[in-house]
Amino acid sequence: MRRTAMKVRSILAAAAILLAAGTAYAQETIKIGNIVVTAGPLKGPGEPTLTAIDIAVEEINAAGGINGKPIEIVRFDTGSDPKQASVGTRKLAQDDGVLAIAGPFSSGESAVALNDAERLKVLMMPTSASAPGLTDGRTYGWRLTEDETKQFGRLLKSIKANGIKADTAEIVYISEEVVSNAAGTKLYPALLAEAGIKHGNPIAVQYKSFDMSAQAAQIMQANPDLVAIAALPESASKVIKELRRQGFQGRIIGSQIFADPNVAELFGPEGDGTLLVAGFWKGRTEASQSFNDKFVEETGKRGIHKLGAHHSDAQAYDTIYLLKQVMEQAGVTGDPAKLAEEREAIVAGMEGVRFSGILGDDICFAGHDAELPGYIIEIKGGEWTKFDEAPADKCD
Template identity: 70%
Template sequence: MTLRAKTLAAAAGLAAFSLAALPALAQDTIKIGNIVVTTGFLKGPGEPAVHAFDIAVEEINAAGGINGKPIEIVRFDTGSDAKQAAVGVRTLVQDENVLAILGPFSSGETRVALTMADRFGVLMIPTAASAPDLVAESKWGWRLTEDESKQFSRLLTAMKDAGLPMETAEIVYVSDEVVSAGAGTQLYPALMEKAGIKVGEPIPVQYKSFDMSGQAAKIMQSNPDLVAVAGLPDSASKVIKELRRQGYEGRIIGSQIFADPLIVELFGPEGNGTMVVAGFWKGRTEQSAAFDAKLLERLEANGIHKLGAHHSDAQAYDGVYLLKQVMEAAGVTGDPAKVEEERAAILAAMDGVTFDGIVGDDVCFDAKHDAELPGYVIEIKDGAWTKFAEAPADACE
């Protein structure tokens, strides 16, 4: 069987939708909503995850689907506009009768969409949203993503255990990226101070700025042991290259925000020594490596250049398989007359669930609906994406 999909597109500020393909009859399929981003400033990290979703759906459908029925993906594109995520939930639930929703991609989009998911009573599993406590107050929001604060703490612990210089630090953040700004002004300072690192006042830069010489010069005045950068890969690259151009020789670090293997190429020689924390390691299992290879082949065929799967890609893939597991446990049929009943059954099946995937084994969810996942501290060493340390997943209470 092949992937059956319908795509709903949203342009910023518009509520018009375009149909890319006619859906199969709802009673013959299991309809899953998928809020994605393929345009706007989130396109770079967001588009590969769409292909990761599709790989999982194709595999599951080829193996017989869910309870004998193929998955039908109904996709809504936010265009990187957080407000459109709420429109996406309403459209997918009210107009398309989906049983659950995978996505949205980012924390900003998820914050907006969660209110609608709770209002309509539909399980939502964000893709890459890692802001602390993001789904803690939501009944219907669960995430197969590790909390940003926990992952960044693992990075600092690994560095301390290795005896790396880390007495002083400066923070640079991209002020017009919601997640980056939050990390740079709240998460990084608190965690670094807790680790005993003397931190200066966070320094803002703008995503569209081409000249970051002033900010770099300010950092060079204190010449800290560490510079923590909060920004998406393109933004982080600009900061790092300017710092190196001005002669900074200390270590540059970051969290999951730019933990993409592509940064090895994007940062160039200036990136050597950079350390980040990621939620996926392709060498973890044979299945993890197989997914990485399959995704890269698919992306290349679609004109998307990558050096390896980002953890958001792996989480997208595993999210489909997690839904398959809980939907089978809930005995879903896809019958439109039972849609509300089956949505509730899916949520009930999430309670106490454990899951084996490419991101981890025996994955469980804590009281805040966050998955407990391992963390991988990565160092760019000699131009390669190298595992520096590994932290096991915490146990669920």
């Protein structure tokens, strides 16, 4: 009996030591949540952001972490389902005790998850969501992204300023994708009209459609100068190739939705002359180029083919560095006993913050949205080239 009792006491003591060690470990890291997407229709543009965030975390931890403690990333995968973004927010905030959340990826996911972040009082910074007004009226929702309205408007101004024929346009959009639908039915029509460019009724296509011949034929009948496409890269490629097959000679344009360097390869020869707008240019600074090169190398090691960093990748990378800056200034410790207090300190630190990163220098926020530069990209000779650029707007 005595031996049995001693064994029980030893087991309990060992368990207590392990529990204490686990608690100590939790207190010795800075937990940041990361809502990601590695499956479903958003997998292509969304999955590489994991690499961007991992690069930032590795760099920061190698330099001493945040206030002397390493960053610990806790991830949740939505599978491209907005409902799962809500589940992920609750898990990360309530079960995992993260100090802030980077993500979700898309506007559709973020529109849902930001409501949970507001209720749970934890800072959330979507990594790619660009739908206008997404953070309006929120306390805990911020984003280091530029909305589609401003960026597409910059593209149209550049087209006009550079003497490209743009009297008429047709619009094609993906009906099931939130941002594509909003851009194609509301944003594009309004901005084209504002720019004095006449356009027809927006033409809807479905994400899974393989045959775009009917939609292309409808566009060919109108014979526009421009075709504005609101779609993710794969769908945009199908539309472009069918248009060129049917003989369309005008310019094809797009906003940030398919502004991925991989489209230069995906679109093939039919994509030459396509104009779009992006929030990141790899050659802006040495740091921007260094990140781009490291990103291409690291994604390759993970079996992901990338010709360059998408602006959402750069935004994800800079988001981690912005969180580092704010957390250091707030004196964050990562102590679970101070979780609510430190979450509030982080959110308070976002007010009036200025940040310099690979996206831009001295970035400020209008409301809760960053003011970023815009880069007009032309696919030329199968290459991703800079056609024009617009500086970031000033904050009040």
